[in-house]
Amino acid sequence: MSITVKPLHTVFVAGVTGLDLREPLTDGTVAAVEAAINQYGVLVFPGQFIDDEQQMAFSRRFGDLETTVKLYRKDYVPRLNPHVSDISNLDENNRIRAKDDRLRLNGLGNRLWHSDSSFKRVPARFSLLSARRIPSEGGETQFADMRAAWDALPDGKKALLDGMICEHTQLFSRAKIGFTDWSEEERVKMAPVPQLMVRTHPASGRKSLYLSSHAGRIRGMEEPEARMMLMDLMEFATQPQFVHTHNWTVGDLVMWDNRCTMHRAREHDETQVRDLHRTTVSDGLPTVAAEAA
Ligand code: OGA
Ligand code: MN
Numbered sequence: 001m002s003i004t005v006k007p008l009h010t011v012f013v014a015g016v017t018g019l020d021l022r023e024p025l026t027d028g029t030v031a032a033v034e035a036a037i038n039q040y041g042v043l044v045f046p047g048q049f050i051d052d053e054q055q056m057a058f059s060r061r062f063g064d065l066e067t068t069v070k071l072y073r074k075d076y077v078p079r080l081n082p083h084v085s086d087i088s089n090l091d092e093n094n095r096i097r098a099k100d101d102r103l104r105l106n107g108l109g110n111r112l113w114h115s116d117s118s119f120k121r122v123p124a125r126f127s128l129l130s131a132r133r134i135p136s137e138g139g140e141t142q143f144a145d146m147r148a149a150w151d152a153l154p155d156g157k158k159a160l161l162d163g164m165i166c167e168h169t170q171l172f173s174r175a176k177i178g179f180t181d182w183s184e185e186e187r188v189k190m191a192p193v194p195q196l197m198v199r200t201h202p203a204s205g206r207k208s209l210y211l212s213s214h215a216g217r218i219r220g221m222e223e224p225e226a227r228m229m230l231m232d233l234m235e236f237a238t239q240p241q242f243v244h245t246h247n248w249t250v251g252d253l254v255m256w257d258n259r260c261t262m263h264r265a266r267e268h269d270e271t272q273v274r275d276l277h278r279t280t281v282s283d284g285l286p287t288v289a290a291e292a293a
Helices: 027-040 052-060 102-111 146-152 155-161 170-176 184-189 223-237
Strands: 004-007 013-017 042-045 085-088 124-133 141-145 165-168 193-196 198-200 207-209 215-218 243-246 253-257 261-265 275-282
Touching (some): 027 042, 027 253, 042 243, 141 146, 146 223, 170 215, 215 223
Antiparallel strands (some): 004 013, 042 253, 085 275, 124 253, 124 275, 141 261, 198 207
């Protein structure tokens, strides 16, 4: 069996077939997947009915996995392995969470455009999201190509942005949806981290805007000006020509490169189950070299 990579209606998303993710893969197959993700940014593997162990084994071929940090969860009983993020509307008893459930409300933040773990000093490189149960309609995931957005910026703007450092925290993204109910201890743990505004992809050499709803400040800039600049850039980068919508089918595994894409969830009927499991490969290093204390 050899793998086939075919673009799907857009330049930055490809479908990958001809491999079975339940089985260990050869180094050659892994290298082909890595070359494809570095070229495209988003890969869709249809018909992969994997369990969490198989998903973790596949994901680990690309680097170390992140562990989910559940900050505010004294009351939180995890449903999944610590290396698997629970992207669902279910609680530990597999029941749909109540309207006012704090985890549900926090999870609504996934409907804001973001790049995974940009609120961590060492952010995510790849995310791999496996569809286990999906609602009958809605609940799509959208992706935006941040290399194409960068390429489309006027030269003057590129020169202005290159080298800027933003500050990211989940406090900023959650505040956007009015979720501000954090303990002092949580706020301390969620202190903003620096991230480059413009990144260069190490494999392709392409530059991209590194935006995320977690970004709320720009170093050396007044806060209202920084916020407006981030909002304007976000609007620019998520124009329809840069965006692809993925309509889920159970068994899809979608892998994306957080260094050069953003994504967001779309709404769905919350009386229906939506259950996706995510593994996340760490980027290994901060985007901004460690600063002297
Ligand atoms: C994620 C995420 C979006 C979705 O898994 O990181 O943001 O559509 N998911 O569930
Ligand atoms: Mn995400």
